[in-house]
């Protein structure tokens with residue numbers, strides 16, 4: 001399958017080129033040239049299928065032309081070594097828990113898949129060693145670092161805003177060592193993202209190093225996120241209640257939501273989506289007004305969604321030929337400030353016993369406000385509440401337990417390199433590592 005750039009200036013790329021490059025040379029995002037619909041038979045029996053079986057079928061539709069079936073099946077099975085259960089929270093409201101992977105956040109799915117696919121290209125297709133650059137507002141760094149840990153031929157640099165990620169998040173990518181280097185930047189998440197973009201645009205770096213991105217712009221990271229939309233639907237289908245489904249997604253860079261839109265194009269019978277924003281409401285404003293006005297991000301308690309210029313926005317535009325009316329037809333949204341998020345966590349816990357993290361809380365609240373009475377709603381819980389221990393404990397007035405696998409990270413010594421928000425310093429450091 002070929003991949004084209006959303007800017008339509010760069011030549012089409014193969015899957016390997018798209019994955020290794022990350023961003024297209026014309027600064028656009030790669031899109032698959034076609035989105036294959038899955039057969040009716042697949043949906044008729046979806047309730048009987050396991051997560052791995054479903055994901056293998058979906059992966060085949062995207063990557064089947066480029067990777068032999070048994071290799072691809074193995075990559076998928078190895079990626080999904082954890083459950084993604086759907087639970088009922090209240091009448092017609094279900095949660096898809098995406099936080100049972102190694103770093104307790106949904107980004108494990110995309111990061112684990114991408115690491116395995118890239119490693120396949122390095123080992124089997126003669127691709128030379130690569131350096132992965134990733135900017136993180138918290139959860140991407142940990143998912144990518146853990147997904148790539150120990151993978152041969154790949155070195156990972158995690159850029160994160162100093163003092164702006166939680167201790168638990170920081171511990172998950174600064175304590176690993178081996179092929180993982182944590183770069184602590186004196187700036188915001190947007191600064192980190194801008195540094196990564198600048199590195200990809202730098203001629204000298206690209207001549208000397210094989211740089212790639214593991215942000216959700218990478219097709220190998222964002223496309224596999226469509227797997228679990230089918231799996232969520234399948235779990236409802238198994239209970240004979242998969243009709244009139246709406247899915248609510250806590251959104252930042254919009255990679256997760258875009259993967260859901262791809263699933264719908266592949267035939268997933270869901271009515272529509274809800275995009276939940278925190279105070280960084282650029283996408284919500286777009287849905288309401290048709291105007292896209294990126295602005296600097298502001299810090300919130302749902303910090304993995306603190307994004308002022310969502311990188312996957314161009315993919316959504318491309319998918320809908322930039323028609324605002326069709327986008328607004330498939331997606332509605334809402335935006336919440338920190339007080340509203342805290343109140344949602346507290347009230348939901350009191351009324352249903354279900355404990356939300358700040359990101360899932362946005363999605364839950366937006367679902368409740370946007371869902372019609374005759375619709376079944378699924379919201380995505382993207383992180384384990386223990387990753388935001390203090391915030392959550394303050395909301396509910398109780399201490400919560402940190403899972404053992406998570407507290408283990410906190411016991412290891414932190415290793416990071418502090419850098420000013422200065423591209424030349426980053427560049428020199430990357431060159432020194434080669």
Ligand SMILES: *Cc1c(COP(=O)(O)O)cnc(C)c1O
Pocket residue numbers: 105106107139140216250251252253254255256257304305359382383
């Ligand atoms: C990254 C992240 C999000 C936002 O996902 P996007 O694909 O960037 O929209 C939401 N919740 C959590 C916990 C995250 O880590």
